[in-house]
Amino acid sequence: MSDPTDYDEGYDDLLDAIDDSEGYYLSCPSGHGSLPPRRVCPVCGDPQLRETPIPDVGRVVTYTVVHVPTPQFDGAAPYVTAIAEFGDVRLTGLVAADPDAVSVGADVSVGVETFDSERRIVFETL
Amino acid sequence: MQTPRVAGVGLTRFGVHPERTGRDLFAEAALAAIDDAGVDRSSIEALHYGNFMGEFAENQGHQGPLMAEAVGLSDRPATRHESACASSGVALREAVRAIRCGEADVVLVGGAERMNNLGTAGATEALAIAADDLFEVRAGVTFPGAYALMARAYFDAYGGRREDLAHIAVKNHDHALENEYAQFQRAISVETALEAPMIAEPLGIYDSCPITDGASALVLVSDDYAVRNDVDASVAVTGSAQGGDTLALQDRREIARTPATERAADAAYGDAGIEADDVDFAEVHDCFTIAEVLAIEALGFYEVGEGIAAARRGETDRNGERPINLSGGLKAKGHPVGATGTSQVVEVTRLLRGDHPNSDSVSDATTGVAHNAGGTVASVTVHVLEHTRRGEVGE
Ligand SMILES: [Zn+2]
Numbered sequence: 204m205s206d207p208t209d210y211d212e213g214y215d216d217l218l219d220a221i222d223d224s225e226g227y228y229l230s231c232p233s234g235h236g237s238l239p240p241r242r243v244c245p246v247c248g249d250p251q252l253r254e255t256p257i258p259d260v261g262r263v264v265t266y267t268v269v270h271v272p273t274p275q276f277d278g279a280a281p282y283v284t285a286i287a288e289f290g291d292v293r294l295t296g297l298v299a300a301d302p303d304a305v306s307v308g309a310d311v312s313v314g315v316e317t318f319d320s321e322r323r324i325v326f327e328t329l
Numbered sequence: 330m331q332t333p334r335v336a337g338v339g340l341t342r343f344g345v346h347p348e349r350t351g352r353d354l355f356a357e358a359a360l361a362a363i364d365d366a367g368v369d370r371s372s373i374e375a376l377h378y379g380n381f382m383g384e385f386a387e388n389q390g391h392q393g394p395l396m397a398e399a400v401g402l403s404d405r406p407a408t409r410h411e412s413a414c415a416s417s418g419v420a421l422r423e424a425v426r427a428i429r430c431g432e433a434d435v436v437l438v439g440g441a442e443r444m445n446n447l448g449t450a451g452a453t454e455a456l457a458i459a460a461d462d463l464f465e466v467r468a469g470v471t472f473p474g475a476y477a478l479m480a481r482a483y484f485d486a487y488g489g490r491r492e493d494l495a496h497i498a499v500k501n502h503d504h505a506l507e508n509e510y511a512q513f514q515r516a517i518s519v520e521t522a523l524e525a526p527m528i529a530e531p532l533g534i535y536d537s538c539p540i541t542d543g544a545s546a547l548v549l550v551s552d553d554y555a556v557r558n559d560v561d562a563s564v565a566v567t568g569s570a571q572g573g574d575t576l577a578l579q580d581r582r583e584i585a586r587t588p589a590t591e592r593a594a595d596a597a598y599g600d601a602g603i604e605a606d607d608v609d610f611a612e613v614h615d616c617f618t619i620a621e622v623l624a625i626e627a628l629g630f631y632e633v634g635e636g637i638a639a640a641r642r643g644e645t646d647r648n649g650e651r652p653i654n655l656s657g658g659l660k661a662k663g664h665p666v667g668a669t670g671t672s673q674v675v676e677v678t679r680l681l682r683g684d685h686p687n688s689d690s691v692s693d694a695t696t697g698v699a700h701n702a703g704g705t706v707a708s709v710t711v712h713v714l715e716h717t718r719r720g721e722v723g724e
Contacts, residue, residue, distance in 0.1 A: 214463045237580070238464060245575065265485065265584055267477035268530040269469055273454040276469055281527075284469040286478060286579045293579040295468040302530075307485045324468050 213240025236292030337366025343663030379417025379440030418670030418701030418710030439546030505657025512663030568601030568713030605629030
């Protein structure tokens with residue numbers, strides 16, 4: 204992780220923070236949420252971005268059960284990937300749950316887990 | 330302003346050709362287009378070429394000159410355009426602009442993709458890079474997975490079932506039956522589609538386009554050039570526009586809509602001076618069945634939430650009021666990604682000229698649309714094609 208060729212500044216800093224239960228997103232004065240690294244708001248271009256805590260509980264907006272994976276996830280399929288809304292920002296993550304336990308509207312928390320030597324955003328159903 | 334006209338079209342048979350190089354595929358399609366155009370090859374001033382995964386499939390970047398060389402035009406300016414599955418739609422747009430502004434009179438445009446030599450896992454990996462690597466691919470999003478996320482969101486917001494999607498696959502397979510360039514020339518049933526294995530729920534194998542090798546090409550000429558050289562080019566590109574959106578689905582306000590297509594359609598219809606109701610038929614980007622639903626809504630043919638039932642009701646089949654994907658679409662014709670955008674325009678042109686096996690279904694048609702999307706419609710082009718006499722447009 205300290206190897207700079209394998210570190211994505213902004214993104215990996217965010218994963219460190221989520222791992223420490225101090226996850227944040229970037230919020231512009233107009234209330235648009237986005238994820239780092241950003242220099243300006245992707246919606247309105249405002250450069251005044253403030254780190255704002257990601258709420259503890261998110262809501263599943265949509266999900267899929269992937270049966271045909273990329274080689275990185277070989278052996279893991281079928282697995283669940285979801286988009287969850289945490290206040291003004293949405294995250295995409297793997298869901299650490301049986302597919303039958305996931306539904307649109309379900310509450311989840313966000314964490315980080317290492318899989319196939321890559322850190323990944325992971326949701327847990329609540 | 331000059332109006333670009335389609336002087337000639339060419340396709341390879343779409344299908345499984347893992348042993349054929351990209352340069353050979355493109356040469357076949359492009360030489361066929363030049364032959365169909367009946368223009369002197371030396372009059373071609375530039376090549377605009379679409380390709381997405383050449384670095385994965387053939388360890389080959391910088392494909393513009395390579396492809397120009399493959400058709401005997403090695404001293405012409407040649408540019409590769411990469412916008413995922415919209416690569417050749419974007420290439421076409423550049424060719425249209427070059428002719429409109431008077432910079433060129435004859436332009437070759439097309440695309441090619443070699444995919445099957447990568448195998449299913451390799452092609453899945455190559456396609457996935459159209460998504461946001463940090464925030465989507467690392468979280469397990471595949472290309473089918475992304476459209477599955479859109480399908481689930483659509484069902485949740487507007488209703489619909491897997492059976493509705495199956496009717497789209499059945500229709501597009503039916504449309505491809507007589508299309509000699511199509512990867513699948515065989516009928517399927519709703520039951521077959523529903524019982525097939527899942528790729529990314531709620532999408533199964535028959536909701537997905539196949540992995541395809543192939544190429545497509547067009548020769549575009551200016552209206553003036555067509556008149557001066559007595560070129561038979563009865564189909565004109567009268568509208569052209571491109572739309573954009575966030576790369577990652579998570580950053581869109583509505584996951585079950587494709588506003589980039591809405592914006593591109595508005596602009597292209599305005600450019601052509603038409604309304605959505607004037608469109609007689611369309612080739613739309615149905616990489617997955619749900620994508621056809623999103624496209625026909627965003628193109629203004631259906632209200633949001635209504636497109637899901639169109640195929641089931643028979644409104645978009647060859648006998649329907651506005652046929653969609655008479656070629657068989659990406660679903661049955663196949664989807665060699667970098668070749669798809671211009672292949673749609675080849676099909677629309679043949680349908681309007683009357684030399685397509687399904688031309689009889691649209692014998693009175695004058696206006697067709699081609700809709701080509703990249704990723705989850707973060708890039709999209711919409712082109713309006715009209716059957717007109719030379720000199721009739723742009724005066
Ligand atoms: Zn903003």
